[in-house]
Amino acid sequence: MTVQDSTQRFSSRVDNYLRYRPGYPAEVVDLLKKECGLTQDSIIADIAFGTGIFTRLLLENGNRTIGVEPNAEMRRAGEEFLAQYPRFSSVAGTAEATTLPSASVDIVTAAQAAHWFDAKGAKTEFARILKPAGWVVLLWNDRRNSTEFQRQYEQLILTYGTDYKEVRQQGMTLAIEHFFGHSAFRSREFKHEQIFDCADLEGRLLSSSYAPQAGEANYEAMIEELRRLFDKYQINGSVSFDHDTRVYYGQVRITSISTMAPEEEFVPDEKNFHMSPGDFRRNGHAVVDWIADYYSRIESYPVLSRVKPGAIRDSLPASPPASGEPFKAILGDVEKLIIPGITHWQSPNFFAFFPSNTSGASILGDLLSSGLGVQGMLWATSPACTELESHVLDWLVAMLDLPNKFLSTSSGGGVIQDTASSSTLCALLAARERATNSASNRRGCDAKLVAYTSTQAHSSIEKNIQIAGIGRDNLRLIEVDANFAMNPDALSAQVQRDRAARLIPFFVCATVGTTSSNAIDPLAEIGPICREQNLWLHVDAAMSGTAALCPEFRHIHNGIEFADSYCFNPHKWMFTNFDCDCFYVADRKSLIQTLSVLPEYLRNQASESGAIFDYRDWQIPLGRRFRSLKLWFVIRHYGVEGLQYHIRQHVELAQQFAQWVREDERFELAAPVPLNLICFRRKAGDDVNQQLMDRLNRSGDLYITHTRLNDQMTLRLCVAQTNTQQRHVKRAWKRIQEEASLIHSQRE
Numbered sequence: 001m002t003v004q005d006s007t008q009r010f011s012s013r014v015d016n017y018l019r020y021r022p023g024y025p026a027e028v029v030d031l032l033k034k035e036c037g038l039t040q041d042s043i044i045a046d047i048a049f050g051t052g053i054f055t056r057l058l059l060e061n062g063n064r065t066i067g068v069e070p071n072a073e074m075r076r077a078g079e080e081f082l083a084q085y086p087r088f089s090s091v092a093g094t095a096e097a098t099t100l101p102s103a104s105v106d107i108v109t110a111a112q113a114a115h116w117f118d119a120k121g122a123k124t125e126f127a128r129i130l131k132p133a134g135w136v137v138l139l140w141n142d143r144r145n146s147t148e149f150q151r152q153y154e155q156l157i158l159t160y161g162t163d164y165k166e167v168r169q170q171g172m173t174l175a176i177e178h179f180f181g182h183s184a185f186r187s188r189e190f191k192h193e194q195i196f197d198c199a200d201l202e203g204r205l206l207s208s209s210y211a212p213q214a215g216e217a218n219y220e221a222m223i224e225e226l227r228r229l230f231d232k233y234q235i236n237g238s239v240s241f242d243h244d245t246r247v248y249y250g251q252v253r254i255t256s257i258s259t260m261a262p263e264e265e266f267v268p269d270e271k272n273f274h275m276s277p278g279d280f281r282r283n284g285h286a287v288v289d290w291i292a293d294y295y296s297r298i299e300s301y302p303v304l305s306r307v308k309p310g311a312i313r314d315s316l317p318a319s320p321p322a323s324g325e326p327f328k329a330i331l332g333d334v335e336k337l338i339i340p341g342i343t344h345w346q347s348p349n350f351f352a353f354f355p356s357n358t359s360g361a362s363i364l365g366d367l368l369s370s371g372l373g374v375q376g377m378l379w380a381t382s383p384a385c386t387e388l389e390s391h392v393l394d395w396l397v398a399m400l401d402l403p404n405k406f407l408s409t410s411s412g413g414g415v416i417q418d419t420a421s422s423s424t425l426c427a428l429l430a431a432r433e434r435a436t437n438s439a440s441n442r443r444g445c446d447a448k449l450v451a452y453t454s455t456q457a458h459s460s461i462e463k464n465i466q467i468a469g470i471g472r473d474n475l476r477l478i479e480v481d482a483n484f485a486m487n488p489d490a491l492s493a494q495v496q497r498d499r500a501a502r503l504i505p506f507f508v509c510a511t512v513g514t515t516s517s518n519a520i521d522p523l524a525e526i527g528p529i530c531r532e533q534n535l536w537l538h539v540d541a542a543m544s545g546t547a548a549l550c551p552e553f554r555h556i557h558n559g560i561e562f563a564d565s566y567c568f569n570p571h572k573w574m575f576t577n578f579d580c581d582c583f584y585v586a587d588r589k590s591l592i593q594t595l596s597v598l599p600e601y602l603r604n605q606a607s608e609s610g611a612i613f614d615y616r617d618w619q620i621p622l623g624r625r626f627r628s629l630k631l632w633f634v635i636r637h638y639g640v641e642g643l644q645y646h647i648r649q650h651v652e653l654a655q656q657f658a659q660w661v662r663e664d665e666r667f668e669l670a671a672p673v674p675l676n677l678i679c680f681r682r683k684a685g686d687d688v689n690q691q692l693m694d695r696l697n698r699s700g701d702l703y704i705t706h707t708r709l710n711d712q713m714t715l716r717l718c719v720a721q722t723n724t725q726q727r728h729v730k731r732a733w734k735r736i737q738e739e740a741s742l743i744h745s746q747r748e
């Protein structure tokens, strides 16, 4: 039997289905009342109602329910099962052609069935039969595989099931993606348990469409293996199956792109090809709708893009269009051609690298920045662009409890850079000029300057050393302690050695939250060494600096008062979309002197008055976007309280995850977990860990990345995505455990 034979797959299994499939918890009905406006008057179409297990719950609530079922035997069994409910009726129909009148039902439900539907056809049909503002509710029971018995059972059906792998792959996640498409949906999970004796367990297995039946190949072997499992794991004659009931619910619309009205006739005064203000408004609404819908359905995508190299280019026309195209077609191609090649950084199941999270407030702030189209190289080219930036960066000094010397009202100040890499480069250049009395800018470097960072520092430090003309041979990678933090004694000793060799130590980059393992370099010990040796101390707190929003995590900055410069990235963990790095210096003059070159055409009165900042002198490029708008929006939208709440939640979830790792003897933590990054590994060698990561990432359910610590492959899971909640982290751990078990059983 093929997977496609969906309407016939269960004919011979009706009895077992009815008796042994898990029911659904009453909380589902409560949820529909609370979220989908279910009342006793609501009319429900329960699609592919099968034997009526879920339908009964709706009927018990008193709802008029129409069961739609294509399979005649199933339908008869369901009709019998539900005969006592006068408000029940049934029709022979499919999800794609229910036979029900248009706009006739308030809610469409489908329990344990959506993966069999033709998503597009079913969605169109649901939109047709639903009254305006009606809801679609898709739900199913998932075995949790939380016990060894359940994991072995999974293995059994993988081994003996005729097409279990395909059915599993075709799973519900994909169904959700196809169904809700552009429409908003939400989800909830409920837990429940089934207890089986040996005969029940056989019935449960045989109710599955992929289990061979008596007389078919493998049947005997499968039953024998099932009984062996039962004997091994039964306690007092029974075994238990844990389930999660997952409910996804939303209001389907047929996509915003296809419902866009045709483009208006625009008659310009003179010939031009621009988008008219009216079209801009309409297209803009469609784009905002599209983004909102994208966030609603984001969990339905495989997190890591699955396209092969070159596939996206192959799908694009070889030449550009000679004539302009309708906006609808362009946006449609985003959906069709671009989305497959997107790795979903904003998915709550994205746990890879360090995050690059964003938020509604930030996206809208950025949109406004695009709308204003300001180029803020000088104060005079848009005073608000400069002044808002100085102001918001001063706010952040207070919010993170940074030293006052970083305030724009003192000797220093803050500026927004594109990335931490650029901040470090600016710091390095300013340090170079300080160390050489500005000679390097004039004459170039003479290969005597020496810089220091730890072996765990980000690769951008080395890159910047190359760019700044210091030379890679003059970067010392200082050894780290058992926690992967810089060893201050080793730093001190190396500086002494370099001085003895008549070199000029000038710059240290310490890291607060290293990329590999989130190690925190001890600033309070490194700082005095830098002071004493007159070394510029730059602190790179790219992701982890955000944690200092919460007083309880501010210890990560102990010793920050020694820093000459500091940077952190709101574009990593502070809900502000890329790019946005906040860079602070204690002495702005040294930075400005380093980077300022004044051609005649940029001279202006305001700059010459000295009363303002021209941020072009605080960065590498001349031009600059109005980035502070998005940061301002974020801080105002969340308030300090909101930002602290979400940062605390991420740290708490990461700590929970770390605890689960500690409790599972198959795994180990590979480094301390000071904040929101967990480095862990399966205690089984590099190849097993590699396999585990590859399988997880291939599954599309989540995305994690790796590093090497103590020369061992180490998995990294970073909890920092804007919408990551406990259920996502729990599921990530469950998936990691499942795949680890599968790898283990396949190797045996």
Ligand SMILES: Cc1ncc(COP(=O)(O)O)c(C=O)c1O
Binding pocket: 354, 418, 419, 420, 421, 422, 458, 460, 511, 513, 514, 515, 540, 541, 542, 543, 569, 581
């Ligand atoms: C500690 C650290 N520094 C610098 C960077 C580079 O960040 P950016 O892309 O902002 O240059 C990263 C990126 O992950 C990082 O973890």
